[in-house]
Amino acid sequence: QVQLVQSGAEVKKPGASVKVSCKASGDTFTTSYIHWMRQDPGQGLEWMGIISPSGETTSYAQKFQGRVSLTRDTSTSTVYMELSSLRSADTAIYYCARDKDTRMVTPTDWGQGTLVTVSS
Amino acid sequence: QSALTQPRSVSGSPGQSVTISCTGTSSDIGDYNYVSWYQQHPGKAPKLMIFDVIKRPSGVPDRFSGSKSGNTASLTISGLQAEDEADYYCCSYGGPYTLVVFGGGTRLTVL
Numbered sequence: 001q002v003q004l005v006q007s008g009a010e011v012k013k014p015g016a017s018v019k020v021s022c023k024a025s026g027d028t029f030t031t032s033y034i035h036w037m038r039q040d041p042g043q044g045l046e047w048m049g050i051i052s053p054s055g056e057t058t059s060y061a062q063k064f065q066g067r068v069s070l071t072r073d074t075s076t077s078t079v080y081m082e083l084s085s086l087r088s089a090d091t092a093i094y095y096c097a098r099d100k101d102t103r104m105v106t107p108t109d110w111g112q113g114t115l116v117t118v119s120s
Numbered sequence: 121q122s123a124l125t126q127p128r129s130v131s132g133s134p135g136q137s138v139t140i141s142c143t144g145t146s147s148d149i150g151d152y153n154y155v156s157w158y159q160q161h162p163g164k165a166p167k168l169m170i171f172d173v174i175k176r177p178s179g180v181p182d183r184f185s186g187s188k189s190g191n192t193a194s195l196t197i198s199g200l201q202a203e204d205e206a207d208y209y210c211c212s213y214g215g216p217y218t219l220v221v222f223g224g225g226t227r228l229t230v231l
Contacts, residue, residue: 035220037222043225044209044222044223044224044225045158045166045209045211045222045225046222047214047218047219047220047221047222050219050220059219061217061218061219062217062218063218095165095166100171103154104219104220105152105154105156105211105212105213105219105220106154106156106168106171106172106211107156107166107168107211107220108168108171108177109168110165110166110167111165112165113165
């Protein structure tokens with residue numbers, strides 16, 4: 001089983017950007033699609049986007065188009081999620097998750113989550 | 121507002137069975153067998169319990185089962201145990217513009 005370890009909690013001011021990392025162990029990471037989701041405190045899950053194994057292909061939820069960017073460093077088995085123009089409504093726990101196959105519909109192994117707090 | 125609709129809460133006594141529903145549309149649940157279910161305990165990351173409507177990952181007890189009828193998917197937990205108390209989220213393929221959609225989550229209370 002692939003283990004995903006995310007970077008630590010962040011506190012940002014409105015209008016700033018945040019970049020969260022997701023580092024994996026295991027050989028299967030190099031062939032895995034990686035999803036990003038977020039969860040508002042005490043609320044449900046929301047899908048943000050996905051990046052291909054090579055990092056060349058991404059797909060984003062319409063809600064986040066233009067504000068989110070997923071990138072991948074294959075040499076370090078790390079995926080990054082950057083969210084810009086932050087507002088208080090972006091305060092949430094952000095999760096990365098590996099997909100079990102190439103259909104890109106089943107976030108399978110999840111990271112521990114990263115709390116991002118947006119506050120002036 | 122979530123794309124998929126779940127009841128906010130369900131409850132059952134130890135040993136009983138409970139079913140959690142997840143209603144979508146003909147564009148997501150109705151047209152594709154890509155429904156998955158996640159269990160989330162407080163302060164923890166979600167854990168995959170069911171995928172492709174009916175399949176269980178290795179290590180998930182067979183007390184957990186999934187099904188689908190039309191635009192509605194269901195998760196049934198039989199022989200309820202105290203450790204099953206958690207939030208449960210359904211998930212489906214959402215179409216070409218938002219690949220994955222989630223339900224709003226259901227809080228399961230074991231009485």
